[in-house]
């Protein structure tokens with residue numbers, strides 16, 4: 001009976017991680033569309049950020065299942081490498097935009113940022129009573145993401161009011177640096193979980 005309960009709890013936790021993984025992949029695809037529509041470097045960067053979130057939840061999911069460890073380690077390193085290359089590319093693009101400003105739809109940015117704040121806030125609220133360590137981590141992260149979208153929202157409003165276009169590439173670089181940091185944390189976690 002005890003074993004059965006433990007098994008149920010384990011499945012429940014793996015299930016919520018899987019839901020978080022799918023949500024992040026959906027966010028990532030939506031943000032990529034948003035980045036293309038608004039031409040905002042910050043939203044494009046956040047698309048890679050959501051993909052990075054999906055990657056870390058994916059790694060957590062594989063470790064939770066305790067299966068195919070070797071493949072989750074190799075996969076973790078490959079995807080982290082992709083994130084490093086992607087974020088360096090975003091930083092280079094943002095620097096180019098600082099030198100030569102691009103036309104960005106601030107109204108579109110504001111709209112996407114409002115949606116980002118709302119969705120992340122709902123997700124943070126829905127996961128607030130997580131019992132496992134993973135669920136707590138997911139919840140904290142959702143709160144972090146809510147605040148990062150709030151920063152994009154404020155940035156977009158300020159840009160619309162003042163026309164100070166440097167905020168978009170600066171936000172983009174900040175998000176890209178965060179993705180870089182996360183890629184290294186992913187690798188570290190993969191090595192630590194190896195046992």
Ligand SMILES: [Zn+2]
Pocket residue numbers: 049050053141145
């Ligand atoms: Zn995130």
